[in-house]
Amino acid sequence: MRVFDFTLLSGYEFSGVDVAQGFRARLFAKNNVNAKFIFTELPTIRDMELYGSQKIKRGQIMSAHLFMTGRLDMSLSVKKEALLENEKENYEYDNIDEDGKVIRLYNSGEKSVEILCDEDGFVINESLFKNGKKYLVNYYTDSLSYTELYNWDNDSNDGLNPERRIFWNKQGQMVYEQCIYKDNVEYLFKNGEVIDNVEFLERFVKAINLCENDICIMDRAGYLDYIQPLFENKGKSKLIAVLHSDHFYKIYEDESSLYMNYEYYYWFKYSEAIDYFVVGTEEHKKSLEAFLKEYDCFVPHIAAIPPGALPEGKLKSKNERRRGSIISASRLSPRKGIDILIKSVIKAHEINQTINLDIYGSGNDEYTSYLQNIVKDAGADDYIHFKGRCNLEKIYPHYELFASFSLWETFGLSLMEAVGEGLAMVGLDVRYGNRLFIHSDENGYLVDFDIETDFQNKDTMGERAAAAIVKIFEDDNRLKKFHENSYMIAEEYKEHVIESKWMQLIKNIP
Template sequence: MSIYTFNLLVGYEPNGVDVAQASRAKLLRDLGVQSTFVFTTWPSPEKLAYYLSLGHRDEELLYAQLAFTDQEKTVPQQTVGALQMALQLTRLDIIEQSEEKICYQLADNNVLVFHLDPYHPDCVRYVDYLLGTTIIKREYYGACKLVTEYFQYGSVIRRTYHDQNGRIAFEEARQGGHWLSKMGPEILTSQTEVMRRFLSKLSLKKEDLILVDRASRMEFARPLLEQRSSAKLAMVFHSEHEFENGQLNYEYYYVFKYAQRFDAFITATEAQKEVLQQTLAKQDCHGIPIYTIPVGHLEKLTGSLEGRRPFSLMTASRLDPRKRLDLAIRVVATAHLTLPDLRFDIYGKGGEEDNLQNLIQELGAQDYIYLRGHADLQQIYPRYQAYLTTSQWETFGLTLMEAAGAGLALLGFDARYGNPTFIKDGKNGFLVDYSEKIPEADLVKELANRLVELFQGNVTPFHQASYELASCYLTSKVQEVWKQALKDMGQLDEKEI
């Protein structure tokens, strides 16, 4: 059995789905289940490094366009010495060297740069060809050359995919704002057609499972729905699918239109599963099993030897309008009038950074509310007493899970789905009634009151309650959920475990 995940996204900001996919990769790996994560677009070095840093492994990645070549291995294997010899370079040509790269001076002001792979010692991941300081070509290597990119004014205009003998087997070229693909004498004018050809190359079997994390405006969505293999197809919901006013999220338009094409749906919480069942019933769609599988897991529960700083509060998320961090800032500014020692740190980056900083200045809160940017949060969570979220919906809430796993008290709105999953009112934190009809000033006031109540009381019992709740999300527990779901789908039996 193989599990194929569509897809690892290229060209967008990092998000929670990326983290959820990496969590799934580790859980399935530890279960001994073969899983493959598909790039439907060739990733830049920075994007690939990002996914590898999350915990993905080279041998579990599949690049759709390379399926049209005879390349079987994409793990970097070309050593510096071997590639140096193949490109007729010597150590005398080296003008700069570090742990990350080696630069060679060529004739006519050309520079060639070996970019070394941090996961495979002494191996080259890719090579840049520079004319002065301008990149003109880039070559990617596995056991041999995989892909060549050609640049104009800093952007890729052509990409060739090579067989092991170096022959071009597949090619992409930019024409205006569109990409055309060439396979032998044939020109493919749409990425949808490329994906259709790619799926036919997979030779999917009934034991295989395709997990779809994204469907809206994805070039693989229609081919996946139309493919006629006996493999099972499951949709993983990472967003709200039906808003409280009854409108469906456009992101899942095709999912509901062709719901009967799916063999299973997966939600991250029981709360969303219940709403999804109601949504499907309204669409007159019955009989499709829905599994609840957390999209994250905890390796362990964490604490701090240094202790928690008194009156310390934090949050962590993309600085995005949907997260409503402006409300969090107003909540803390209001509570600070009663709790002068209160400190609030906001971790994350995003497009709202300037607006949030301006709001902090406007409220005169710059001495106790700080934008901290990106950080490795695992060692940071335990320094705080409480975690505040003002998001008006979360399908899961990875940072809520992590904060609970570090024993923080949690505060937020009683809004779908993550908050009531991780915040148990009066036990490990406080939930405030939420509705789109409630004035924002009232929401801010009520949440500020709960924040004051928390810090004026004994916070310690809340910490213990968070630890107890978070223990349900430890690796072994979530692995068991995956194992049972795969058994129920008929994709796994005892012999495979």
């Protein structure tokens, strides 16, 4: 059995989807599942670092572009010493400077070559410069894999993006070229054949030679170029589609969609080709099944498997939780309801001056400024703070209460992490994650919320939310009970529980 996970994204902001893929990569490796996580676009160095931070190893990553040169993964094996020795005759330099993972060669005071390595001294790429400008970059895996060419004489190129790439096989022979235009790319083969990106990915899907024992997992939908080729050439392999967002939105719930989430339109239209949908919660499973029936779509098997899990053997926090402390952790976007949370905390602070809020996460500058101005205009800077984005593993235990005021949460990895650290919980009574992790009167409170009436009347709703926050901090014994109950709720999301669900699915898929 082989597992192919489509697709790792290149050039996008990191999200919970990437965290979910990292979790799955670790559990597959632990259980000796032959799994590859696929880039259908060439990854940048930043992309590789981000997925590496989620413990997706280069040996687990497959590039469609490099597979077509005969490479099954993106493992590095060219040592910096070997590259310098093999190519020293080609370099013109009279000085060499090594600074951590970067080696720079200079000729008459000008940088001529820059070699980037990983922490083990394996070469990632080498950039060549002329008159201070980069004109060529060679990328390495087990050998020279592809070359990027830059043309500074082309007025349409700002020097930041290549205009052409040449892909090499392991013997150093050219396999094909990629020509990069403003709105599209083309592939040129030695026989003169020219194809577009969809045709290229069709060749890739055919080349991996899918059979009935193989499983393809789709983590990305939308209008990505790999979707149609995979559906048309899956053969007898099994297809699992993972929904990381909701499939349906009411008014105000999403900035770009109303009713059907068109990201999943192709999946729903051709759902008879899909063997399993995977969602994060039982509530989402029931909702999706009803939705597919309502729209006369074929209803495949649907499994509810959380996109992440809590580590085993984690001890209860012995840290002193800061009195009256609230934490939120999310992207700073309108859907996350941070403005509602801020206004609620301002109202709650009028009653209980120990209440304070730290907001973790980042977003676009305009919305972030809007939120900061709410705090500033209320004179709340001394008890509401913006903390930016960081690893929260050691941060959660210092807080008493986690707040989720999202208009909806498909699952809510941060909510799961918060209950795992024993925080009390408060949030809007919305699908799916809030209802999963916030059990009213057990570990916190769900605040009544109706999107169609409350969204336009946030002040009244903010008063209800403020009352819930104040109530949580009124009774120390009740708050302690909430903390203990969160630890108990978290037991359902330990690694061995979620791991078992995934392994049962891929082993028993019909």
